[in-house]
Amino acid sequence: xxxxxxxxxxxxxxxxxxxxxxxxxxxxxxxxxxxxxxxxxxxxxxxxxxxxxxxxxxxxxxxxxxxxxxxxxxxxxxxxxxxxxxxxxxxxxxxxxxxxxxxxxxxxxxxxxxxxxxxxxxxxxxxxxxxxxxxxxxxxxxxxxxxxxxxxxxxxxxxxxxxxxxxxxxxxxxxxxxxxxxxxxxxxxxxxxxxxxxxxxxxxxxxxxxxxxxxxxxxxxxxxxxxxxxxxxxxxxxxxxxxxxxxxxxxxxxxxxxxxxxxxxxxxxxxxxxxxxxxxxxxxxxxxxxxxxxxxxxxxxxxxxxxxxxxxxxxxxxxxxxxxxxxxxxxxxxxxxxxxxxxxxxxxxxxxxxxxxxxxxxxxxxxxxxxxxxxxxxx
Numbered sequence: 001x002x003x004x005x006x007x008x009x010x011x012x013x014x015x016x017x018x019x020x021x022x023x024x025x026x027x028x029x030x031x032x033x034x035x036x037x038x039x040x041x042x043x044x045x046x047x048x049x050x051x052x053x054x055x056x057x058x059x060x061x062x063x064x065x066x067x068x069x070x071x072x073x074x075x076x077x078x079x080x081x082x083x084x085x086x087x088x089x090x091x092x093x094x095x096x097x098x099x100x101x102x103x104x105x106x107x108x109x110x111x112x113x114x115x116x117x118x119x120x121x122x123x124x125x126x127x128x129x130x131x132x133x134x135x136x137x138x139x140x141x142x143x144x145x146x147x148x149x150x151x152x153x154x155x156x157x158x159x160x161x162x163x164x165x166x167x168x169x170x171x172x173x174x175x176x177x178x179x180x181x182x183x184x185x186x187x188x189x190x191x192x193x194x195x196x197x198x199x200x201x202x203x204x205x206x207x208x209x210x211x212x213x214x215x216x217x218x219x220x221x222x223x224x225x226x227x228x229x230x231x232x233x234x235x236x237x238x239x240x241x242x243x244x245x246x247x248x249x250x251x252x253x254x255x256x257x258x259x260x261x262x263x264x265x266x267x268x269x270x271x272x273x274x275x276x277x278x279x280x281x282x283x284x285x286x287x288x289x290x291x292x293x294x295x296x297x298x299x300x301x302x303x304x305x306x307x308x309x310x311x312x313x314x315x316x317x318x319x320x321x322x323x324x325x326x327x328x329x330x331x332x333x334x335x336x337x338x339x340x341x342x343x344x345x346x347x348x349x350x351x352x353x354x355x356x357x358x359x360x361x362x363x364x365x366x367x368x369x370x371x372x373x374x375x376x377x378x379x
Contacts, residue, residue, distance in 0.1 A: 029059045030085035030271055035075065036113075037090045039064035041236055044310055045256035049088070052264035067211075069094035076100040083107045085271060088263045091117045093156060098285070109270040111263055114254065115161040121286040124276030126262055129293040130161070133252040134168030136298040137207065137231060140250050142176045146227020149204035152182045155212040160284075162209045165233050169207060187212045194219060201228055208232040211239065214251070218242030222249060235299060237311040243304045245317035250300045253307070258294050266292065 034049055036042045039062075046062060053060045063079075065072045072092040079087060080103050087104060090113040091097050098119030101110060110122030141150070150173050154162045166182055173180045183200070187193055197216050200206060205228055208214035214232025218239055222230035224246065232239045235251040242248040266276055278290025299307065308314060 029057050031082070032058045032060050032086045032088065032267065033079050033084050034060065034062045035065060035072075035079075035087065035089045036062070037065050037092045038067050038236075041311075042090075042256055045260045048257045048260035049264060052261055056264065056268055065090075065092040067092050069097075072097055073100060076104065080104045080107070085109065086111070086267045088113060088267060089122075091115050091120075093117075093159060109267065111267055111270070111276070113259060113263060115159055116282075116284055116289065118158065118160075119285040121284070122289065123270055124266060124278055124290045124292065125282070126259055126266070126292050126294060127161070127164075127282075128252070128254050128296050130164040131168045133233060133296045133298075134165060134172050136296070137233065137250060137252065138169060138172035138176060140298060140300065141173075141205065141207070141229055141231055142178070144224060144227060144249060145178065145205050145229045147204050148177070149179045149181070151200060151204050151206045152180065152209055153200070153206050153213050154182075154184055154209040155187045156210070157182070157184045159210070160282075165209050169233075185213060185216075187216065201230070203228075205229040206231075208234070210234050211236045214239045214248070218247050221247035224249070240299070240304060240307055240311045241314050243299060243301055244314035246301060247317070250298055253297045253299045255295060255297065262292060262294060 032053065034046070036045065039046065049062075050060065061084075063075050065075065069092055072094040073096050076094075076097065077100065080100065084107075086109040088111045089101075093115075094100075095118060097117035098121075101117055101120040101122060104110060105121055112120070112122055112125040114126070114128060116122075116125050116127075152166055152169055154166075156162065157166070170180045170182075185193060185196065185200075194216060197206075197213075197220050201220060201222075205222075206213075206217060208217050208231070211232070211234040214234055215236060215238045217230040217232060218241070220230070221242070222228055229249050230247070231249045232251045235253055239248060239251050243251060270276060276290050277292070279292050280290075281288040282291045283289075305314070
């Protein structure tokens with residue numbers, strides 16, 4: 001009897017601590033990582049992802065790679081150790097990303113966004129409709145391009161997205177009668193390569209295939225009157241600003257909200273064993289990977305202001321002939337003038353004052369030869 005009582009008390013204690021063995025525990029929410037190349041430029045993607053993930057009751061972590069290859073490798077190593085259920089990943093272009101992805105793929109579902117790392121493997125990819133983007137860009141550029149020659153320029157031609165863009169743009173531009181060449185320009189020091197970009201722009205138009213080259217073109221600025229046109233297939237805040245200032249003709253808006261919504265939908269399907277609903281397949285080093293293409297739209301001076309909500313208010317281009325130092329620093333000078341009669345006048349003028357001349361009203365103007373300067377001589 002005593003043993004039975006002890007056993008009963010022990011069982012009661014276990015049940016009170018652990019709960020009824022028949023009662024099912026709620027599963028923990030899946031841990032999902034979102035990696036974006038540049039967080040500042042993808043606010044709409046992140047915002048939409050967070051909202052959709054909340055509906056799915058996911059535990060989410062968002063990592064920005066800051067377009068830094070070394071940071072991408074470091075974060076991938078960290079994520080692999082945490083064994084998440086899923087990773088939605090926009091690569092920053094690290095050559096080691098593919099190898100790290102293979103390790104991650106053993107434990108996690110992987111969806112690539114906009115590009116696919118070299119030698120990587122995952123469950124699927126959501127890419128932009130590069131063919132449509134190339135068609136829109138080529139037709140728009142042909143309206144203003146007068147040189148007949150177009151250079152497709154990239155910072156890294158090994159990226160899958162660049163290869164797809166090159167192929168599509170060459171087809172479209174050639175059909176429009178343009179002579180097309182391709183090139184690669186390593187961008188380590190942006191200032192040093194500006195001279196190279198200016199040289200390349202002599203007698204031909206340029207389409208940047210990535211944001212790095214696009215921002216270089218934005219600094220140089222196109223010559224629309226001569227028909228030397230600049231455009232960028234990747235859109236960044238600087239590139240959007242340049243379009244507003246007519247330094248670039250156009251770019252392609254990836255419609256970030258659409259990408260995010262599709263990524264969440266497909267990851268949810270993978271987690272529930274429904275698979276990745278690819279529209280087609282693309283060849284990568286490890287075989288065929290299912291792909292979904294998302295729509296894009298052409299961004300020009302006519303509709304760029306719609307993006308100010310995303311990229312901030314655009315500034316008008318500086319007027320020609322405006323002093324560069326004053327433009328950059330916004331220098332002004334406060335002047336206080338007191339006359340012999342005790343009257344005081346205060347005013348603020350732009351720039352620095354280098355000389356002030358005074359004299360009685362009615363003085364005569366006299367020009368002295370030998371210089372281009374005109375002085376007032378008061379008698």
